[in-house]
Structure formats: structure tokens, C-alpha cells
Amino acid sequence: MLSGVQERLTERLGPLKAWLFPPQVYLQLEDQAITAMALEGRRIVWLERVPLPIGLCENGEPIRTDSLGDLLGDLFVERGYAGARVVAVLPAVASQMRLVQWPDGRWPEDPERMLQLNEAQLGLKIALQYLDLHLVDLPQEPPTSLVVTVPSSTLDRWIEVFTLAQLSLDRMEAAKPCICRGILPLELPADDTAPTVVLQVEPQRCSLMVMENGIPSYERRLPGAGQADQLVADLRRWRQFWGALRSADPAGLQLLLHGSALRDEAHAAELAGAVGCSWQLLDPLAQGWLVDVSPDYGPHPEGHSLALLWGLAAAEVMA
Secondary structure, three states, X not given: OHHHHHHHHHHXXXXXXHHHOOOEEEEEEOOOEEEEEEEEOOEEXXXXXEEOOOOOEEOOEEOOHHHHHHHHHHHHHHOOOOOOEEEEEOOHXXXXXXXXXXXXXXXXXXXXXXXXXXXXXXXXXXXXXXXXXXXXXXOOOOOEEEEEEEEHHXXXXXXXXXXXXOOEEEEEEOHHHHHHHHOOOOOOOOOOOOOEEEEEOOOOEEEEEEEEOOEEEEEEEEEOOOOHHXXXXXXXXXXXXXXXXXXXXXXXXXXEEEOOOOOOHHHHHHHHHHHOOEEEEOOOOOOOXXXXXXXXXXXXXXXXXXXXHHHHHHHHXXX
């Protein structure tokens, strides 16, 4: 009798608990797929990569917001996360990053106005008036800020998607700052002057970012893993460019690799060989930062494809 009462109480209180304390889900948004992750502490209790039909999302921006909203809404209901709070990381292609050293050795009173006056020097693909602009002031001399831009239309369309899916969007982050947070617990070489190169390997396009003294200083888009020969050739050209730019031996670089199209360690070693440096997989599961106890819903994402989701969740998990 008592067990029956407890079961009925659980059934009735479950929806109330979900309403009062909605679950939080981390989403990695891409053109080809969306990866969802829910945590209990460091334990992954839901992990799923859902392929997207061609044409739903292009260059990081939703094209069919209604279809994408329906897909996400149905997915969250089926997995028991209806009404969840969402924290999402945008596709790498959706944002641009620039490192800006302010003139005259001091912070400007109106940094956004200063950027507008010198917009041509930033080399942005979209005019600033059409971009959502974020500045991260860095603790170094001369005064320096990291400029991160996202097209306003891209943000508006993703917000529309989550509204149609009846999900509460807490925040969206650009990929580059997210991955910077994700590598903080990693034990990198003691030589702080040795640049760290982060290579995200995806099917359609890859993204390369250089970090110097823990600060992102350079980014470049490369061919996707589907264009294997072109990707290797472009990595070799970049190695020559970087060596000439910094007058340094690229062998001193440390390469961190992650991404859904990274096949195995042999693939990672091949890409690192094109750069000519040591390498390491950025894998939150292998590092023990996260523990996967989630059920399998189709093909299960591998650890090296979770680096961005880890960076999204790291601040809360490690608090």
C-alpha cells in the first residue's frame, strides 16, 4: 500500500519539480548536427548527437527555423527534458575573433566607437552595425581586448528556434572563448611562451586557433576532414606562414585536437605531422573531467567531440 502511495506521489510531484527546477541542457550547434548533453555533477546523464537534414542550418545560421524548432522541441519531449533551460555554443563559423591592442597605451572611454572608427583594420566580413559585439578586457600590457563578433541575424534566428521549441535559452556563447575555458584544466608544457594551437576537425570545415600566453591571438578556417588532402596541404602552408611570421620553429608548438570528424589517434598524428609538432587529444572523458553514464540513443559521441560542450559547462562543473 505504502509503495503505491509513493509511486502516485512521484508521478504527481514529477511535473511540479520539473516546473520549479527545470533541467539544464548544454547544446553544441552545428550545420550538420546538434549535440545535447545533460549533467548531474560531472556525470553525463544524456548525450546525443542528432544529424540535421541538409539545408536546415548553413554557415552557423538557421535557415528553416520552424523545422529546426519542431525537431528540437520533439527531441526534448521524447528524452524527458521538455521545458529545459538551454545553454548553447554557436558553430565556430558563426563568430569572428580579433585581438586588439588599444593605441596610446590606455583604455578608450568608448571602445565600441573606437572600433567603428577603425573598422577597416579589423578585417571583419560583416559591418559592425550588423554584428553583436562583445569585448573581453585582458590583463596585459599594452591594454588589450579580445573582440568577439556574431551576426545579429544569427542570434535572432537561434532565439526564434528555441522559442518555437518552447525551451528557455539562458545564454549562447561563441566557440572560441568556450574552447579557451575548456583547456584551462589541461596540463600544458611549462614554457608559457610556447604557443598552443587548437584544431577543431569537422566534416565540412575545420577551425584553427593559436593561443599565446593563454590568450587567443590568431584564427583561421581550413577545409573540412572530407577534403583530407587539401586540409593537410593547408596545414603545411600555415606552418610555413607561422614560422616566417614569428621567426620560430613550428616544432615548438603544442597541437590540441578535437572535433566530431577526428577519427582516431592515427588521424590526429597525421594532422600533427603536417604541422610538425607534438600533439594531444582534447578529450574531457579521457581526462576524467566528465564521466559518461548516459544511455545510448543511436551512435554515441566520442570524447574528443565533446570539448566545446565541456568548455560550455566547465565553469559550473568546476565551481
